[in-house]
Amino acid sequence: MTSDAAEFVDRHRAELIQRVKMVMPIADDLLRKEMIHPEVYSNIQTANTSQDRMRELYKALKSGGPEVKSAFYRSLLKQDRYLVDDLGALGDGFNMGASSSGRSTGHFQPGPALPPASNILPGTERKPATVASDEESVGKITYYTSNHLGIGADGIVFRGYFLCDDNNKRPAAVKRIELAKQSNADREVALLIELDYNPHVVRYFCTEKDGQFIYIAIELCAASLDKCFTKEEPFDLHGLEPVMLLQQTMIGLKHLHSHQIVHRDVKPHNILLKDHSDSVTVKISDFGMSKQLADGRQSYSTRSGALGTMGWNAPEVLDESRNVNPTSAVDIFSAGCVFYYVLTGGEHPFGKPNRRAGNIEDGNKTLDRLQKDKHEDIVATDLIEQMLNMEPQRRPSAESVLKHPFFWSLEKQLQFFQDVSDRIVMEASDGPIIQQLESGRQEVVRNNWMEHITAVLRKDLETRKGAYEEGSVKSLLRAIRNKKHHYHESPKEVQETLGSIPDDFVSYFTSRFPHLLHHTYLAMRSFAEELTLQDYYPVQHET
Structure with a gap:
């Protein structure tokens, strides 16, 4: 730090201590956004004095590059404009302003407030405030230097647009990458082109470059x-x-x-x-x-x-x-x-x-x-x-x-219960498939599943004396299968207690027996290659 800067710190020590306290929440935000490393943040937080804390903060911003500095300054402006001036007055040691291109600006020149750093335009119908000097164009790509949307793996992302033809502009996220990283940019573009047209991968529009940067225009998200x-x-x-x-x-x-x-x-x-x-x-x-x-x-x-x-x-x-x-x-x-x-x-x-x-x-x-x-x-x-x-x-x-x-729909869950019940109906109680299904049944059926269903349904099931074992998973699955199969023949009050098929019906049972689906799925996995169950399990070489 220069002697002038040291004198400034001495004269304004108390004021700086107070303002350093205001800076720390911004450092917290930079950490949350993963713009500074946790270890660097720890050095800032544990510094012994306010001056040391400010020095550590300066190191973090300097090592983070212009994007981190810009995010810090713009957050700072929202809290205390004068602190920006104070930091600038400390000379080169604390002069951290930078333009969006990475060239030093001497002192920070406040511009329109940045949107949240998220690689996206917050509010697709609302255009952020810009001035003419913020707009930069390279070939078919135009971007706004004051609209910094985020930081990608290799560059900064800005809001902009892609000129499809003379009359049509398509909103775009413009990733700006240094020419020194052209091989990385070429690889990314090649991957984007190969992955194009899948609805769950961002679309690629075009690439341009000038004497300093490569610009990749991709689909703009919200x-x-x-x-x-x-x-x-x-x-x-x-x-x-x-x-x-x-x-x-x-x-x-x-x-x-x-x-x-x-x-x-x-x-x-x-x-x-x-x-x-x-x-x-x-x-x-x-x-x-x-x-x-x-x-x-x-x-x-x-x-x-x-x-x-x-x-x-x-x-x-x-x-x-x-x-x-x-x-x-x-x-x-x-x-x-x-x-x-x-x-x-x-x-x-x-x-x-x-x-x-x-x-x-x-x-x-x-x-x-x-x-x-x-x-x-x-x-x-x-x-x-x-x-x-x-x-x-x-x-x-x-x-x-x-x-x-x-990821199963309620309809698929119900079909699974029915298919398993039909598959095991003739299995011997001492056979391997029933042994697996009944292992740990106390947790699944909650000791006695009949005690956990509504009185209307219990009364209806009890009309078939001896048809159901109250402590059996197989028996519970059979009850689900039968009530689904004969739903429209059931008394009105039974239909009302079970609700509509499949949504209310499935939720009726899974809310009362929350382990049933998971347990049954694991128990039947040994038989996944059987035709009836193939649709419910991944093929063996994938697991």
């Missing part, structure tokens, strides 16, 4: 997944249920893997949401770290150094002593973290950001935000446990994930 769980103005999913959101994510990931492409950076920030005014479509984005496997290869070399994002990457990527190369299973692990994140409203199975990497390496996860006595959560827990398996080869493929009961 928000990234992490914006759904912010406390202030969360993104409206227009009724898109978590199961459907995750299903679309996995369809996109399956498409990647079918083309032998490993994303290597699956996380909420790279899962985008396309707003269609009355509905939302999920799209996977940012292929800057992606890798296409060579023909016949199932793994990739780690010499590229692409590790993904700390806290979302698989344990085998973090393990320097590994004897085998990573595979597409790294994406399944990351997706498992995303599943838990979505189902719990923003929680992470491996804890707080500064502890995640260590917890992932140690396999120290918790899924306790999913209820142990709720049908939907029991099924979800089983799938997430498989996806987060520490052994990559034991994780399911993307296709297998999509076949899991977590």
Whole structure:
């Protein structure tokens, strides 16, 4: 720090101490957005004095580059304009302003407030305020330097548009990449072209370049997944249920893997949401770290150094002593973290950001935000446990994930109960299939399933004396099968207590016997190759 800067600190020590306190929430936000590393943040937080804390903050911003500096300054302007001037007055040691192109501006020149950093335009119908100097054009691509939308694996993303022809402009997210990284840009474009036309992968428009940068124009989306769980103005999913959101994510990931492409950076920030005014479509984005496997290869070399994002990457990527190369299973692990994140409203199975990497390496996860006595959560827990398996080869493929009961419709659940009941009706009680089904039955039927159904249904079933064993899983499945099969012949009060088929009917039983579907699915897995059950299980070579 210069002598002039030191004198300034001495004169304004008390004021700076107060204002450093105002800066820390911004550092918190940068950490949450993964724009600074947890270890760097820890250095800021544990510094002994205000001056040391400010120095550590300066180091973090300097190492983060112009994008991090810009995000910091724009957040700072919202809190205290004078602190910006004070930091500038400290001279080169604290002068952190930078233009969007990365060239120094001396002092920060305030412009229109940036939207939330999310690789997307917040509010597709509302144009952000811009001035003429913010607009830059390169060939068919135009972008706004004041509309910084996020940071991709290799560059900054801006709001802009793609000129389809002389009269048509298509809104676009414009990724700007330094020419020095042209090979990365070329690889990303090649992957985007290969993956084009899948509804759950962002569309590619065109590429342009000038003397400094390469510009890639892609489909503009309304928000990234992490914006759904912010406390202030969360993104409206227009009724898109978590199961459907995750299903679309996995369809996109399956498409990647079918083309032998490993994303290597699956996380909420790279899962985008396309707003269609009355509905939302999920799209996977940012292929800057992606890798296409060579023909016949199932793994990739780690010499590229692409590790993904700390806290979302698989344990085998973090393990320097590994004897085998990573595979597409790294994406399944990351997706498992995303599943838990979505189902719990923003929680992470491996804890707080500064502890995640260590917890992932140690396999120290918790899924306790999913209820142990709720049908939907029991099924979800089983799938997430498989996806987060520490052994990559034991994780399911993307296709297998999509076949899991977590994604089954209520109609398919009911059909499964019926098909299993029909399959086992003539099996001997001491045979292997019934033994598996009845193992652990106390938890499934809650000791006596007759005691947990409504009196109307119990009375109706008791008309067939001896037809049902009250402590048997097989018997409970038979009751479900029979009441579905003879639903329209049942008394009106029985139909009313069971509700409509399939939705109310299935929920009637799974709400009372939350372990039934999961238990039956596991018990019958040994017979998955039988024709009746093939549709419910992934083929053997996928598991």
